[in-house]
Amino acid sequence: MGTRYRGTREEVNALNTFIKLMRAADSLTSRLSPVLSSTRLTMSQFGALEVLFHLGPVCQGELGRKLLRSGGNITMVVDNLERRGLVRRERGEDRRFITVQLTREGRKLIQKIFPKHLAALIGEMRILTESEQKTLGRLCKKLGKGLDGEVQTGQTGAAHPKGGKK
Amino acid sequence: MGTRYRGTREEVNALNTFIKLMRAADSLTSRLSPVLSSTRLTMSQFGALEVLFHLGPVCQGELGRKLLRSGGNITMVVDNLERRGLVRRERGEDRRFITVQLTREGRKLIQKIFPKHLAALIGEMRILTESEQKTLGRLCKKLGKGLDGEVQTGQTGAAHPKGGKK
DNA sequence: TTTAAATAGTTTAACATTGAAGTACTATTG
């Protein structure tokens, strides 16, 4: 395992650690997705429902900040959720804002799915002891710094960068 | 930090660890992408060039296995790289296979970019000591198991799941 | 050998993503 790259010890360490981190995130997400697929929810949609479920109604901008996604992306994800009748858009007093909230159906769905998702997650995490989990979390947090320092609720789904064009 | 979710200690631990892992992968990728963007390379394209650079010519299927991506996806990424003249497709003796290889231009580009990418990566990783990096790598590897057990070369770019439809 | 099964790539439909440009509304300020 590890990189085949020949370089200084520091280079090899960085490369190996990075690859393993990415693979872990990747493979974990893959193994977690079947639970969601069964309800035709994508990770992004699940993440949005999760935020709305745990935080209550929020405007799209806030949703984007919680999920670390661009405004354009949120528009699309909310579009798709709205089309399925899982969330509702509502203009705020300040008519620039649009509050997104769960519909009864949306709430019912996330209430049904979240426990399953959590159970699957725990199943995966059990590979590590509690102490190892804490260590992993601490190291990841250090590495993930440089962020706005949010990270507080749910959002166990969604959270992947990409790299549009240019 | 952590989740606001109220549950058993095991649930909260799993949730927190998972979120931090995802955020770390996410934010690290974001901070690494500027180096690539400067050459108009996406993470996926960079990952493909990296594999070709370190392993030499391989068929598309192999590329997909190295990058953990679907065949359809590889077709598109290689299309885009070919369109820019960075790689070349060549039918094998068994005419079902298509060997992909770097063009002179592609090789020149990856040779120029890889060191910069590596330098940026090291810069990020320096937040952790060598020992911490090894620990992180070990824990991630445990969590990322269940895979085909490949993981050997380059591919410091690309490696994100998604969630197509259904 | 004709047929069936397996393998490698491509295509397509749907959704995700970003960044940039555009629209609507609010707040500032001269």
Place this chain on the structure above:
DNA sequence: CAATAGTACTTCAATGTTAAACTATTTAAA
């Protein structure tokens, strides 16, 4: 109050992604 700046969301173009259906080619079987 009118011009300007700022904020929130939408639209657009380009790329990424997957799963499923399809094409071409090779291999195995009858």
